[in-house]
Amino acid sequence: MKIYSAPLQGFTEAVWRNIHSNIFGGIDGYFTPFIRYEHNEIRSKDIRDVERKNNAVQHLVPQIIAATPDEMRPLIALLENEGYNEVDINMGCSFPLQARKKRGAGILPYPSMVKELLKEVNSYSSIRFSVKMRLGWENKEEWRADLTPRSWTD
Ligand SMILES: Cc1cc2nc3c(=O)[nH]c(=O)nc-3n(C[C@H](O)[C@H](O)[C@H](O)COP(=O)(O)O)c2cc1C
Numbered sequence: 062m063k064i065y066s067a068p069l070q071g072f073t074e075a076v077w078r079n080i081h082s083n084i085f086g087g088i089d090g091y092f093t094p095f096i097r098y099e100h101n102e103i104r105s106k107d108i109r110d111v112e113r114k115n116n117a118v119q120h121l122v123p124q125i126i127a128a129t130p131d132e133m134r135p136l137i138a139l140l141e142n143e144g145y146n147e148v149d150i151n152m153g154c155s156f157p158l159q160a161r162k163k164r165g166a167g168i169l170p171y172p173s174m175v176k177e178l179l180k181e182v183n184s185y186s187s188i189r190f191s192v193k194m195r196l197g198w199e200n201k202e203e204w205r206a207d208l209t210p211r212s213w214t215d
Contacts, residue, residue, distance in 0.1 A: 065088065096139075
């Protein structure tokens with residue numbers, strides 16, 4: 062069994078992760094809290110949190126939150142540049158400030174946006190993507206909507 066450390070914005074940033082792994086250990090992978098692209102930039106605080114030089118844990122998976130491929134690209138560029146080959150996409154955050162911008166769980170009622178966003182991952186052959194998500198915004202069947210395997214590739 063693998064044990065992963067879940068991301069908690071405002072709690073599990075680099076300092077916590079480094080200290081936790083140093084003192085306790087036993088975690089197979091740490092996920093960073095999500096980073097986002099907003100007002101044409103990535104916050105320097107978020108950049109610091111994923112920079113390799115600030116992270117000592119063995120297996121770190123950065124998490125991003127985005128509503129569109131345009132918001133996603135600069136985040137992945139940063140992470141690619143830092144040498145990451147795994148990225149987690151947040152489709153679970155229900156925090157109103159993010160969700161009302163159709164990020165996190167806020168994208169789930171819009172299957173065509175989910176599709177556009179996830180089609181973008183095909184552009185990065187060296188990165189393995191995962192998705193942390195809720196089953197839906199309004200109901201637990203929402204995640205199934207329009208997401209047959211065929212729709213991912215057309
Ligand atoms: C303060 C706070 C911040 C969180 N930040 C994130 C985040 O950045 N990314 C994420 O995927 N989940 C985030 N979560 C969700 C947690 O990772 C976790 O999935 C959720 O708390 C459910 O686990 P629990 O039942 O053990 O609390 C956050 C939760 C809390 C309470």
